[in-house]
Amino acid sequence: MARLTVRLEDRLGTISPMLYGHFAEHLGRCIDEGFWVGDNCEIPHTRGIRNDTVAALRKLRAPVIRWPGGCFADDYHWRDGIGPRDSRPRRLNLWWHAEEPNQFGTHEFIDLCRRTGAEPYICLNVGSGTPEEAAAWVEYCNCAGNTTRAAERAVHGHPEPFAVRYWGVGNENWGCGGRFYPDDYAREYRRFACYLRGRSSSPIELIACGHTTPDWNRKFLETVGDLRMVDHLSVHRYYNCGHAVEFSDTEYYNLFPRALQVEADILDAAAALAVYNKTGRKIGIIVDEWGVWHPEARGDSGLYQRNTLRDALIAAAVFDVFNRHADKVTMANIAQTINVLQCVAQTEGGTMWLTPTYHAFDLYKDHMGNAALRLDVADAPTVEARTGDGKAVQQPVLSASASLGADGKSVVLTVQNLHLTAECDCQVRLQGGKAGKVAARILTAKDVRDHNGPEAPNKVRPKRFELTAKGSMLRATLPPHSLVSARIGLSS
Ligand code: AHR
Numbered sequence: 001m002a003r004l005t006v007r008l009e010d011r012l013g014t015i016s017p018m019l020y021g022h023f024a025e026h027l028g029r030c031i032d033e034g035f036w037v038g039d040n041c042e043i044p045h046t047r048g049i050r051n052d053t054v055a056a057l058r059k060l061r062a063p064v065i066r067w068p069g070g071c072f073a074d075d076y077h078w079r080d081g082i083g084p085r086d087s088r089p090r091r092l093n094l095w096w097h098a099e100e101p102n103q104f105g106t107h108e109f110i111d112l113c114r115r116t117g118a119e120p121y122i123c124l125n126v127g128s129g130t131p132e133e134a135a136a137w138v139e140y141c142n143c144a145g146n147t148t149r150a151a152e153r154a155v156h157g158h159p160e161p162f163a164v165r166y167w168g169v170g171n172e173n174w175g176c177g178g179r180f181y182p183d184d185y186a187r188e189y190r191r192f193a194c195y196l197r198g199r200s201s202s203p204i205e206l207i208a209c210g211h212t213t214p215d216w217n218r219k220f221l222e223t224v225g226d227l228r229m230v231d232h233l234s235v236h237r238y239y240n241c242g243h244a245v246e247f248s249d250t251e252y253y254n255l256f257p258r259a260l261q262v263e264a265d266i267l268d269a270a271a272a273l274a275v276y277n278k279t280g281r282k283i284g285i286i287v288d289e290w291g292v293w294h295p296e297a298r299g300d301s302g303l304y305q306r307n308t309l310r311d312a313l314i315a316a317a318v319f320d321v322f323n324r325h326a327d328k329v330t331m332a333n334i335a336q337t338i339n340v341l342q343c344v345a346q347t348e349g350g351t352m353w354l355t356p357t358y359h360a361f362d363l364y365k366d367h368m369g370n371a372a373l374r375l376d377v378a379d380a381p382t383v384e385a386r387t388g389d390g391k392a393v394q395q396p397v398l399s400a401s402a403s404l405g406a407d408g409k410s411v412v413l414t415v416q417n418l419h420l421t422a423e424c425d426c427q428v429r430l431q432g433g434k435a436g437k438v439a440a441r442i443l444t445a446k447d448v449r450d451h452n453g454p455e456a457p458n459k460v461r462p463k464r465f466e467l468t469a470k471g472s473m474l475r476a477t478l479p480p481h482s483l484v485s486a487r488i489g490l491s492s
Contacts, residue, residue, distance in 0.1 A: 001379065001425045001426070001427055002377065002378070002379050002380040002381070002398050002424055002425065002426045002427070003377070003378045003379055003426075003427050003428075003429070004375060004376070004377050004378075004398075004400060004415065004426060004427070004428045004429070005375070005376045005378075005428075005429045005431050006373055006374075006375050006402040006411060006413065006428060006429070006430050006431065007373055007374040007375070007376070007431045007432065008373060008404060008411070008430060008431060008432035008433045008490075009431075009432050010373060010374035011371040011372065011373060011374075011404065012324065012326055012327055012371075012372040012373065012374060013326040013327030013328075013371070013372055014326060014369065014370070014371055014372070015322075015323055015326045015367050015368060015369065015370050015371070015372050015403055016326065016329070016330055016331065016368075016369075017061070017063040017368035017369050018063050018064050018119075018330060018331035018332070019319070019322045019323070019326070019329060019331065019332045019368070020060070020061075020062070020063055020319075020332070020361060020364065020365060020367075020368055021062070021063050021064035021065070021066065021118075021121075021288075021331055021332055021333040021334070022057070022062055022064065022065045022066065022118065022333055022334060022336075022337040022344070023065070023066040023067075023070070023288060023289055023333035023334060023335050023336050023337065024065055024066070024067050024336055024337045024338070025067070025068060025069040025070035025071075025072050025073075025335075025336055025340070026068050026069065026070075026072045026076070026093060026096070026100055026104075027069070027070060027072060027093075027095075027096045027302065027303060027336065027340055028096065028301070028302020028303050028304055028339060028340045029302050029304070029338070029339040029340070029347070030302075030336050030337060030338050030339050030340040030343075031067075031068075031104050032101075032103075032104070033339065033347060034050075034053060034337065034338030034339045034340075034343075034345075034347060035049055035050060035053055035054075035104070035112055035337075035338060036048055036049060036050075036103060036104040036108065037049070037050050038103060042350065043349070043350040044350075046115070047108075047111055048103070048104075048108065049108065049111060049112055049115065050347075050352075052345075052347075052352040053337075053338050053345055053347065053352060054112070054115050054116050056344065056345050056352070056354060056358065057116040057117075057118065057337070057344075058115075058116055058117055059362070060344070060358070060361050060362060060365055061117065061365055061368065062116050062117065062118045063118060063119060063368065064118050064119040064120075064121050064166065064331060064333065065109075065112065065113055065116070065118045065119075065120065065121065065333075065337065066121040066122075066123060066166075066168070066288055066333045067109050067120070067121070067122060067123070068081075068109070068122075068123065069095075069123060069171055070095075070123070070171055070289070070335075070336075071094075071095035071096070071171065071172065071175075071176035071177070072093060072094075072095060072096065072100075073123035073124065073125055073168070073170070073171045073177070074125050074126060074127030074128055074129070074170055074171055074173070074176060074177040074178060075093075075094045075095065075125070075127065075128050076125055077091075077125065077129065077133065078105070078106060078125075078133070078137045078140070080100075080102045080105070081102045081104070081105020081106055081108075082105050082106055082107065082140075082152075082156055083156060085102075085103050088101070088102040088103065088105070089102060090102065095176055096299060096302070097299060097300070106122075106137075106140070106141065106162075107156055107157065107158065109122075110141075110158070110162050110164075119165060119166065120162065120164045120165075120166070121164075121165075121166035121167075121168065121207075121288075121331075121333070122137070122141070122164055122166070122167055122168070123167075123168035123170070123171050124137065124167055124168060124169055124170060124192070124196075125170070126169055126170030126173055126177060126178060126185075126188055126189075126192060126209075127170060127173065127176070127177040127178030128178070131191050131192045131194070131195045131196075132195070134169075134192055134195070134196060135192075135195040135196055135198075135199045136149060136199075138164075138167065138196050138199040138200050138204065139199035139200070140152065140153055141153070141161065141162040141163075141164045141200075142161045142162060142163060142164060142199065142200035142201055142202055142204065143161060143199060143200070143201055144161045144201035144202075145201065161201055161202065163201075163202040164204070165202070165203065165204055165205055166204075166205055166207060166331075167196060167204055167205070167206055167207065168206075168207040168209070168234065168288070169189050169192050169193060169196075169206055169207065169208055169209065170185070170188075170189075170192075170209050171209060172209060172236065173185045173188075173209045174209070174211050174216055177209065181219075182211075182215070182216045182217075182219035182220040182223070183219050183220070183222075183223040185209065185220060186219070186220045186221075186222075186223030186224045187223065189208055189209075189220070189224055189229070189230075190224055190225075190226075190229060193206055193229040193230075194229075205231035205232060206229065206230060206231050206232070207231065207232040207233075207234050207286055207288070208220065208224070208230045208232070208233050208234065209234055210233040210234050210235045210269055210285075211235065212235055212236070212237060212265045212268070214268045214269075214271070214272055217233065217268070217269055217272040217273075218272045218275070218276070221233075221272055221273065221275075221276035221277070222276060227276060227277050227278070227279050227283060228279050228281075230283055231283065231284065232283060232284040232285065232286045232330055232331065233269055233272075233273065233283060233284075233285055233286070234285075234286040234287070234288045235265045235266070235269055235285065235286075235287055236287070236288065236289040236290065236335075237259075237261060237262040237265050237287060237289075237290045238289070238290070238291060238292070238293040238335070238341075239255065239258035239259050239261065239292060239293070239388070240255070240258070240292055240293050240294050240295060241254045241255040241258060242254075242255075243294070243295065243296070244294035244295070244296045244297075244305045244306045244307075244308070245306050245308055245449050245451065246449070247310065247449070249420055252310055252420060252448060253383050253384070253385040253395060253418075253420075254385050254386050254387075255292070255310065255314055256314065256317060256385055256395050256418065257385050257386070257387045257388075257393050257395060258387065258388045259292070259314045259317060259318055260317060260318070260321065261387070261388070262287060262290060262318055262321055263321045263324075263325070265287070266285055266287070266321070266325050266328060266329060267325075269285045270285060270325075270328050273285075284328070284329065284330025284331070285325075285328050285329050285330065286329070286330055286331040286332065286333075287322070287329065287331075287332040287333070288331065288332070288333045289333060289335040290318065290332060290333070290334060290335060291315070291334050291335045291336075291341050291342030292305075292307075292311050292314055292341070292342045293305075293335075293341055293342075294306075297340075297341055302339070302340065303336075303340045303341050304339060304340065304346075305341060305342075306451050306453075307342060307343065307346070307355040307356060307357055307451055307452075308356060308448065308449050308450060308451040308460075309356045309443070309444070309445045309447075309448045309449070309450050309451070309460050309481060310448050310449070310481075311342055311355070311356060311357050312355075312356035312357050312359060312360040312443060312460070312483065313360075313416055313418055313448070313481060313483060315334070315342065315357050315360040315361070316360045316363070316364065316399065316414065316416050316483050317399040317416065317418070319360070319364045319367075319401065319414070320399045320400060320401040320414070323367055323372050323401035323403065324372065324401060326372040327372075334357070334361075342355075342357050343355060343357070344357055344358035344361060345358060346452075346453075348454050351454050353452045353453060353454060353457035354452060354457070354461075355451070355452060356443065356445075356450075356451065356452065356460040359443050359460065359461055359462050360443065360483065362462065363414060363441060363443055363462060363483060363484075363485035364414055364485065366412045366485070366487060367401065367403045367412050367414070369406055370403030370404055370405055370406065370412060371403055371404045371406075372401065372402075372403050373402045373403055373404055373411070375400055375401060375402045377396065377398055377400060380396045380397060380398040380424070381396075381397050381398075381419065381422070381424065382394040382395055382396050382397065383395050383397055383418075383419065395418075397417055397418050397419040397422075397424060398415060398416070398417060398418075398424060398426070399415070399416050399418065400413065400414060400415035400416070401413075401414055402414075408490075409489065409490055410487055410488060410489050410490060411430065411433070411487075411488045411490065412485070412486070412487055412488075413428065413484075413485070413486045413488060414483070414484070414485045414486075415428075415476075415478065415483075415484050415486075416478070416482065416483040416484070417478035417479070417480060417481070417482055418481060419480050419481070420448060420480055420481055421480050422480060423477050423478060423479055423480060424477070424478045425475075425476075425477050425478075426475065426476050426477070426478060427473060427474070427475055428473070428474040428475070428476075429472055429473055429474075430472045430473075430474070430488070430490075431472070433472060433490045434471050434472050434490065434491045434492075435469035435470075435471070435472065435473075435474055435488050435489070435490070435491065436469075436488070436489035436490060436491035437488075437489040438467050438469050438474070438486055438487070438488050438489070439486070439487050440464070440465040440466070440467045440476075440484055440485065440486035440487070441462040441463065441464060441465055441484070441485050442462060442463055442464075442465035442478075442479075442482055442483065442484045442485075443460070443461070443462045443482065443483045443484075443485075444479055444480075444481060444482035444483070445459065445460045445481075448481040462485075465484055465486075467484075467486055469488070474486075474488070
């Protein structure tokens with residue numbers, strides 16, 4: 001019997017809703033078709049943006065969408081995407097080998113964000129752009145005054161500033177974002193950051209490009225020097241093991257340590273910040289691209305891949321890491337919202353279906369804004385797995401996180417049994433509280449390789465689940481490869 005202790009008095013920090021964020025790039029069918037279908041399309045839409053994918057994100061209470069890339073961002077010139085759509089230029093989408101019609105630009109992105117309820121996060125072009133181009137975009141979006149750029153925004157239909165808060169200063173600038181060395185990027189970063197804040201009438205937060213090699217982060221932070229210019233440091237983490245659907249049991253287990261490497265990324269970035277951040281203010285860590293990138297997601301197929309229950313369980317284990325480090329991680333954005341990589345929904349023409357990963361988001365969404373609680377797990381069985389570099393590790397079969405609602409009256413507990421064949425009996429103790437009403441849901445399927453598609457859109461979806469509660473103790477038997485989310489009312 002595995003024993004979980006939820007410590008109600010031991011709060012680890014507020015789980016920013018932004019940890020459950022999204023990323024949408026001009027790539028494959030993410031923007032075009034996933035969101036944007038244009039004004040003359042039979043697929044139900046509002047101002048060219050399809051209604052079904054918007055409704056799906058609204059239901060998740062999607063907190064933030066990062067746009068326009070990814071690699072695309074450092075080759076994107078924002079003026080191409082404003083003004084009358086029929087006179088916008090057609091460009092090469094350099095990194096994703098396509099042509100970019102620029103029908104979805106800044107105004108369409110803000111419209112998407114307003115309709116989904118998400119905050120916009122715009123990634124600026126450092127690799128092939130200039131500080132002036134970037135600052136002009138900030139001014140165009142956020143200036144409340146009467147400058148020519150603000151007036152131009154009004155002519156295009158938006159007299160009120162967009163008040164975009166989050167601005168990324170480039171993307172993967174160690175790679176597609178300009179192939180910088182860390183100290184060179186740091187110098188560019190200083191130059192860009194110098195001109196951005198002053199152009200905005202509302203507060204903005206700047207996100208610097210970090211890396212999963214600690215050396216990059218340290219050199220970058222050291223050379224920037226004045227870290228008042230940095231609000232967040234971003235890292236990316238992708239992983240895979242075997243085929244998207246026909247993976248072996250061994251590959252299933254081996255994917256967990258690869259995904260959980262994100263915890264080391266967060267701790268490495270935090271360690272670098274602890275050395276260099278002498279400002280006395282917090283610099284957050286943003287994981288603004290993460291997820292499973294299966295071998296079938298290739299450039300020529302628009303990084304489309306099938307998404308099984310395994311991917312949802314992996315996402316849940318990663319959410320547990322984010323929740324555990326709620327004091328350090330300020331945002332995370334899954335790659336990528338619709339039709340690309342570990343997306344939450346897929347489309348074929350006018351048909352849309354939700355992926356198992358969508359349901360993992362749905363089961364975790366009640367953590368958003370709560371206080372993360374310390375959760376101790378004892379006596380959980382383990383399975384042998386191998387890391388990306390072949391090291392054998394004992395992977396606990398239970399992954400869990402718990403949080404306390406803002407009003408202090410309920411606990412959200414998410415717990416998964418990743419074992420492929422064995423049930424897991426769990427006993428949960430609420431230390432410092434008693435359970436009242438409990439409502440729980442479970443996400444599982446006959447086979448961990450099950451996935452949704454146009455013919456079977458609901459093959460993998462959550463169902464109600466029974467948990468027994470008595471005083472401060474709860475008990476449940478988790479089926480193999482399952483994820484449970486419970487909202488536990490606290491009684492006095
Ligand atoms: O998400 C696909 C690509 O992965 C992004 O464009 C890039 O930032 C990363 O390498």
